[in-house]
Amino acid sequence: RYVSFPAVTLFKSFKLAPVMLMGRLLGNPSSPSYDYIVAIFIGLGIAMFMTSTDELSFDSDVYGEQSSAKWTGVMLLLFFLFFDSFTSQWQSRMFKRHRDLSMIELMFATSAFSTVLSLITLIHDGMLWPAFAFIRRHSEIQLH
Numbered sequence: 001r002y003v004s005f006p007a008v009t010l011f012k013s014f015k016l017a018p019v020m021l022m023g024r025l026l027g028n029p030s031s032p033s034y035d036y037i038v039a040i041f042i043g044l045g046i047a048m049f050m051t052s053t054d055e056l057s058f059d060s061d062v063y064g065e066q067s068s069a070k071w072t073g074v075m076l077l078l079f080f081l082f083f084d085s086f087t088s089q090w091q092s093r094m095f096k097r098h099r100d101l102s103m104i105e106l107m108f109a110t111s112a113f114s115t116v117l118s119l120i121t122l123i124h125d126g127m128l129w130p131a132f133a134f135i136r137r138h139s140e141i142q143l144h
Contacts, residue, residue, distance in 0.1 A: 003073035010046050011077045017043060018085040026089045028096075 003011075017039035020031045094101060122128040135141055 003077070007050065008077065010050065012080070014039075014043055014046055015081060015084065018081045019088060022082075022085040022089045023092075026086075026093055028089055028093055 016035070020035060020039060024030050091106060094106065119128070122131055
């Protein structure tokens with residue numbers, strides 16, 4: 001919504017560097033230097049491509065119109081990269097520390113946390129009852 005689709009796709013392709021840096025911050029085994037060099041070259045390639053193409057910029061939204069909130073989009077993309085890299089590194093750290101932890105238990109804990117967070121958000125925004133009304137109107141949603 002805030003930046004163009006190609007810009008989002010290129011930004012997400014730079015995921016390698018934040019994952020390696022987050023791994024280092026969380027104390028996971030570090031990556032070989034070759035991986036850091038590859039990440040730098042990927043970042044440079046993306047930066048060169050973004051600056052050399054007129055149609056591809058952070059200034060336009062997904063509809064191709066000028067966006068006044070381009071920094072909001074960039075900030076959201078940075079948050080995405082940060083939390084995505086944190087999640088994968090944190091999960092691998094949990095598996096190493098707790099050998100008896102299964103994938104199903106971790107998925108359950110993640111889903112439970114997401115459910116509670118979504119519930120709090122729905123209550124705060126006053127959208128809990130409209131959500132229940134939607135479920136009541138569309139009972140087929142329970143099959144999915």
